[in-house]
Amino acid sequence: MKRLVTETQHSLDRLSAIEAAVAALGDEDLLDLADIFATGDPTPLRALTETEMQRRGLTL
Numbered sequence: 001m002k003r004l005v006t007e008t009q010h011s012l013d014r015l016s017a018i019e020a021a022v023a024a025l026g027d028e029d030l031l032d033l034a035d036i037f038a039t040g041d042p043t044p045l046r047a048l049t050e051t052e053m054q055r056r057g058l059t060l
Contacts, residue, residue: 020047027058034060
């Protein structure tokens with residue numbers, strides 16, 4: 001049980017770090033990242049990128 005809690009916390013910490021990294025990108029870098037994920041199946045990283053673009057009022 002303790003291992004599961006530790007793994008869950010580690011996963012949440014990594015997710016927070018990824019979200020912070022996407023939010024810290026400059027507009028051009030964010031648009032580049034969005035362009036990479038624009039085609040293909042939706043992914044969580046694509047969703048994070050789209051959310052950040054909407055927050056900033058950016059479009060591809």
